[in-house]
Amino acid sequence: MVSESPRHDADDDLLAEFGQVLREQTGQDSVCDDAIDGYRLEREIHRGGQGVVIAAYQESTKRPVAIKLLLDGALASDQDRARFEREVELVAHLRHPSIVTVHESGSTSRGRPYISMELVDGVRFDVFVQEHFQDGGKASEGQCREIVRLYLGICDAIEYAHRRGVIHRDIKPGNVLVADDGRPVVLDFGIAKAVGAQAGTTKTGEFLGTLSYAAPEQLGSSPDLIDTRADVYALGVMLYEALTGARPSGGDELSLAETVRNVTGQDARRASSVNASVSRDLDAVLRKALERSPAQRYQTAGQLRDELSRAISGMPVRAREHERAYLLRRYLMRRKLPIFAALVVLGGALAMGALWLGQRQEARIAAIESMRATAFLDSLSGVDYQTAGDGVHEIISIEGLLDEMSVSVAAGLEGFPKYEAPVRTKLGLAYLGLRKQFESAERELRRANELYREIYSAPHELIASSYHDLGRVLYRRGEYEAAFDAYQQAYEMRKDLFGEMNLDVARSAQHLAVACRPLGRFEEAGRLWPQVLRIRTELLEPDDPWIASALSGYAWLFMDRFEYQRAKEYFEQSRQILVNRYGESDWRLATVLHGLGLSELELGNYKDSWKWLRVAEAIKRERSDNLSLANTRLAIARLAYYSRTNIEQGYEHAEWAAETFERLNGPEYTDAILSRVFTAGLAGLSGDLPSAEQIAAEAIGVLNRHNTRGENRIVAEGVYADILWALGSYEEARRHALTAGSLLGAQPIPERLTQEAQERIRKFEFRSARDGG
């Protein structure tokens, strides 16, 4: 049948030698003489430290399954067995494309515990990586990205399980298969705990490899102290190995001499030092995943997943947040900037200055550089700094860059106003995007405006938009009159140029209307808002967010006029548009929900008010700056006070808002004082009258000093009067109630407040009349 040859003799010798060794292997006799009810055992797939995996066929469901048969004596006590069943039960509830589905557990006819699970056809993760990605041991840059992309699925599976309370505890390449359809599948979830073994301590000789993935805290400590972060560590080791072909601290294939060197306790080698194709971002992410202290690591597999995903898509990774230069570079690279920008960043502003200075007489070059600078600055101002989560950190480095550019522009483009003006404009807008850089922004935008007026004659498109931009920065600086004037210039000029039905006209009109608000020019605003709405509904699709923005702006005007029902309707329409486009709890809804909550509050619909304000607060907690969040928390405090519900919660909101306003704007700022007033009111309602009295008295003191006579003063006097009344200081209470009453006609205030103040006076007067009589 088959011809005999020396080769075959040698083969047979080796076969015989293996036969003897395999037969001598203790404690792992052939399993196929064992039996499990309802299953046909077919063949052994794998032998490991915990037992044997067998391919089998489940008769009832007629499906192929994998049976994991634990070692004899794996579960010595009843307690062990109970724990095993509990853990398997937990794992059996996991349903994730990258987690092998566990069907059930039980005992074989010989009493050995087994687990039955989905049979996945595939190869081990490390073998797959070796075969597909590691040419000669090391992955190329593109292959690294591919590996990470595959790895995201594994992280996702681990995160999914963690969220359901299952820690893997033994993540290693042997426990991850890459299925034929390309998806990674994680095996043996929680089994390490189920069989009561710590990683690596299962059976003599099984240390090889296994320990390499154990987090430092897994060695020697009690298994109960292990948390999800041990899995994060193991994920880090496994990815390190996949990307570099080596383990973080050597081992395995190293000779003893090298092992000995490693034992001296160096930190993990940088992955990029082992494989130069590993990017510095991935390097940093790996180092953070492999931190010795769990607290320093990524806290969840989800965080690791998100970071990896950022690393391969060129977004900045959090692991390198502290490197300023890094953030800037990453930021600019992501935006695919022209050579000019690369020069600025990589060579520094010096190089850029030199470039410009050397060629200053050449208008042609000035033109080109101006275009490039403009393109670069465009990319900067394209960021929404308020909401871009990572942006906050990028700002720090960009400030300095802008300052240097501003100087260079002055030097390099002087005498070429046509080129200088647009660069100044863009510089100004870039500054405008940065917090507290309004002064520089104003400087640049004013200069740009001057230049444009020199070059062109009004009315001109560029002069108009220059006025508009100037208006924006003046408004942000709190110079409302000047902002109003600039916007008006822009508005009129645009109307001249484009006629009324134009989106730019609408834009200037909207800004002009907003500027009316702090100036109290409600009549003018009342003319502008309907115009903005008309233009946009005419020119845009009915669900355009710009329409939502106009609706919301108009609604705030109704709020100012105490027309709460109409305000509510406009907020609601605005909300509808935004929800249809972005979903229920998108950050873009925060302001509208805040307004909706306030209008419901004023209408006395406390239940709806709670609903909206809570969502607004949740969104702002995620996305907004503290000032904006403080506004909403103050609104909630106010709601708690008037609705007399959730007093304790309301008190916390009020206090936080007060502290935040004080910190950001100073203690005499109106909203800080109003927050204090509600802190006092809520303290009073919760029964702490002495504190309430003290806080309210201080707030009233400040209002007296400023001779404040409007709505806030009336609210404060009312709250104070109620506190004093509750303390039994009736005379004083009456005095403050009357003070509030005397202010009622002075400025327009909501009807509700007037009623409340008058009712209070009636009540107090009745009491003193009764006491007096």
Next chain:
Amino acid sequence: MNDLTRTTTALLKGLHDVENAEAWASFYGRYVPIMIGVARRLGLSEADAQDAAQETLATFVKEYKENKYDRDRGRLRSWLLTILRTRVAGQYRARAVRKEQQGVTFVGGVPDERTASDAWDTERRRTILLQAIDELRKVSKTSDQSVQIFEMLARDNRSAQDVADELGLTAQDVYRAKSRVTQRLREVVVKIEGVYDAEE
């Protein structure tokens, strides 16, 4: 199992102290199975042999930390064997005490170097072969039956036809699988032996 776990935990703590458990782990994986086998061949029970091997490694770790281990002074293998032989003698004495308590006289000393060294060679080969077949299992696809075929032929001494019948294959398939696996195993064995040779 429980005793083993306990011993192992103590050992792990020792490894942890020197800050690089991983390096020690691979060391452990390579040498502990050999030492257990040697101790078995020198007459200890499985449990006693495991203890002796653990203690040997613990001593090695300690001496290593005290800088007593010097590569130039001798091969790793004789260093480990020296400690192991002392440990085995310790087990002999403990056993002797137990036997004496049962009224039996037992005579035993430190096992001689030659016997221990031969046992090492045998056990080393055995360990390498097991590691090789593990390695092969590791890189095989779940559905690949070749290693299983090889094991049925080798461990169970079954004929190719017999194996073919059970798995629903032809004898030719079985021969091909056997030849493929043998070839791969031979390569892996050479590779692993190289690692040991470099160290010892």
